[in-house]
Structure formats: structure tokens, C-alpha cells
Amino acid sequence: MRTPVLFVHGLWLHASSWEPWLARFRDEGYEPQAPNWPGDGETVESSRRAPEAIGDHGIDDVVAHFAAIIDELPELPILVGHSFGGMIAQKLLGQNRAKAAVAIDAAQIKGVLPVPLSALRATLPVFKNPANKHRAVSLTADQFRFAFGNAVSQEESDQLFERWTIPAPGKPLFEAASANFNPHSPAKVDTDNQTRGPLLLIASGKDNTVPESVTLATLKQYRHSDAITDLTTFPDRGHSLTIDSGWPEVAETCLTWLRKQSL
Template sequence: MTTPESPTTPPPSAAPTPVLFIHGLWLHATSWTPWVDLFRSEGYAPAAPGWPGDPDTVPEARANPESIADHGIDDVVDHYAEIIGSLDAKPILVGHSFGGMIAQKLLGRDLALAAVAIDAAQIKGVLPVPLSALRATLPVFKNPGNKHRAVSLTADQFRFAFGNALPEQESADLYEQWTIPAPGKPLFEAAAANFNPHSPAKVDTGNESRGPLLLMSGGRDHTVPEAVVRATLKQYRHSEAVTDIIDFPDRGHSLTIDAGWREVADAALTWLRQQSL
């Protein structure tokens, strides 16, 4: 005769939901550290793995730009897909800039529970390219050979592309703390997306079965202006899957790393709770 389990025995707690943070160009994965700490305190299992070839630290990345060079969008997507495949459960993805594009591609392939795409780089089908976005990426596009190189920003270039909504000193401090060289290839691929039927910047925006997606935009973002994020939202109009947007009118492209990062992170957490995630 078997003895039934005591009704007072608590059930085993569910494993925490994994969260993967995906950085964009010119920022090191460790720039997500405050987010990782916050999400862990909220009961998730977060991690911020770098792009393929990314060294472990900012100084190492600056000293070895060749390790980062020539990785395109598909390389990065495959890299994170492999990481996801090693997890025990589908993760939530949080991506910034090109990381936001990567998160959307992985979500469209049903590899994630949900995604938060913050100031996400333009996907195939998005047409507006504001002048500020062209100026922000000029350090790469001014030399066609940069497609196969890693390119660094100067402090002034970082201030225009990331820190324009910040006090000058804060922008300078963030530049010193987090910036690394970035591969030029993803920018060239995104720029040619609407002329290439097989562009790696293409996202399955019509997927009805995917998890929920939250787009976030900064109203003062020079690199990915609000118009680009709004145009991205329209690309999802043929899908009934949840697609939401939150605007931060006074924020620039640095909104994930500057002094106001917690407001953005809390908005993401609130939305995830609304999705029962």
C-alpha cells in the first residue's frame, strides 16, 4: 500500500524564466549588468551573453577589434539561437538597437516566449531613414571597406548617436565605461534590406503564433528615431499576436545605460507581468 503525499507538502517551485539581454552596436554586453541584477531580484534567470567574437571585457574588446569584425546579422541570430537551444525553457528576450532587431527575428522564429525591442534597428520593410540616423552611422558608411571591419566611435560621435539627451559629462562617462568597436557588416546589411529579397534584416512579422512583442522608442533618439520604431510597428499590422509600443519622449539612444535606465526597465517588467510572464 502506498502512502499518499501529505497535503501540507508544498509543490516544487517552478524554475525561473530565463531572460536573455542582447546588446547592439558599440556597447559591451556588460552594459546590461544593472538590468541583469534587477531581473534576478524579480525572480527571473537573466543572462547577457555577447555577440559572436565579443571578448569578456570592454578593455579586451577595444584591444582586439578583429575578433568582433565581419559578423553579420545571420551570424548573430544563429549565435543566440544556439544559446537558446542550450536552455531548459524558452527565454524572454530584451534587445537594444541591433539587439532589438535580433530579438524580433528570434521571436518570429518562435524561439522565445516574448521580446522587448528597445530602439530597435530598422527591419526590412521600414522605409523612413531620417537624416539623424544617417549621421549617426556615418562613421561606418563613410568607408565601404568598413563592411568587413570593426569601427569605433569617438566621444563626440557617441554623444550624437547615443548621448544627445544627456548632460555632456554623463555622455562622456558612458562612452568611457561601455563602448567597444562594432562590426560594420550589420549596418550595411540593414541599409540594403529593402533591395534584397533575402535580406538578413527580414523578420517574420506575420507570424500569428509568436509570443508578445513590446517595442520601445526614445523621442530624442538620433540613431533609431521614433519614426523608425513607429514604422516597425506598422510592419506587424497583419499579425494578431500581441504587439505593443511604449514611447519615452525625452530619451535618446542611451536609454538602457544612462541614469534613467530604471524607468525603462520597470516599464518592461510591468509589461511582462501584464502578459503573465
């Protein structure tokens, strides 16, 4: 039986942006799928046409959505998440709902304190209006360039923006921003879990949205658990590393790590 793999996208990208990864993992003998978030359309175009369906979905909504998908699988999956998808993957792993997880440039979890200026600038399109907590917000091509495509050419950034971006709910960002002031924050992850599967954190040295310092601070949150927690850094990559022309190297890093875990 092929091991199931669930890919979890983050804000502003459609699930179909994982298509090259699905093919690569299928070739390696896995059974991969990339479900949409609640409210997302089946395509990039349909998602752009219906932002009202995307808005007001928070972290707990997305976790419950993926937990329900996991419950229908024949065995526990491997999770691969990017950005907020990386946070979702960590939450589900902490709940023992996955064999292992890879969190790529994962959004900050509760307990992570550094909020670099570049991260604030990258998320300003959401935070500039408090009403965006209950809305879906789109990025402009220039905003995408700063938040995602700063480590690739202008031409490639613009192509990625046109091909993959969709409106994103503002609620998860507001929840993450207030996490350290809320004892019951949905951004809380069970980092002390001793029985969870292995976790790989991947950081990008040029990421403006989730700077490397955030991933390093996330790693420290796991210091009280003896479960495997590894870190890999791509010094010259930005937040678009899962969708830009360098994605095969990132995918191969994930596959190599999974082989080392006998997964």
C-alpha cells in the same frame, strides 16, 4: 523554475552594459544573462584590444549565436534587445524561439522605409568607407554623444562612452541599409507570424540613431499579425536609455509589461 531572460546588446556597447538590468531582473525572480556577440571580448578592455575579432560578423551570425544559446536553455526565454539587439530579438521571436520579446530603440527591419537624416549622421562613421563592411569601427566621444548621449549631459555621455563602448562590426549596418533591395535580406523579420509570443516595441523621442519614426514604421510591419504587439514611447530619452541614469524607469516599464503578459 525561474524564467530565463536573454539580454541582447546592440552595436558599440559591450554585453556587460546590461549588468544593472541583470540584477534588477534577478530580484524579480527571473534567470537573466547577457551573452556577448560573436567575437566580442569578455570585457570592454579586451574587446577594444582585439577589434579584428569583432569585425565581419553579420546579422545572421548573431542570430545563429543566440539561437544556439537558446537551444541549451531548459525553456524558451524572454528576450530584451537594444538597437540591433532589438532587431535580433524580433527575428528570434518571429522564429518562435522566445516566449516574448522587448525591442528597445530597435534597428530598422526589412520593410521599414524612413531613414531620417539623424540616423544617417549617426552611422556615418561606418558608411563613409565601404571597406568597413568587413571591419570593426569605433566611435569617438563626440560621435557617441550624437548617436547615444544627446539627451543626457555632456559629462554623463563622456562617462558612458569611457565605461561601455567597444568597436562594432560594420556588416549589420550595411545589411540593414540594403534590406529593402534584397529579397533574402538577413534584416527580414517574420512579422506576419500569428503564433509568436508578445512583443513590446519601445521608442525614444530624442533618439538620433533610431528615431521614433523608425519604431512607428516597425509597428506597422506587424499589422497583419494578431499576436500582441505593443508600443511604449519615452519622449525625452535618447539612444542611451538602457545605460544612462534613467535606465531604471525603462527596466520597470519592461517588467510591468511582462507582468501584464503573465510572464
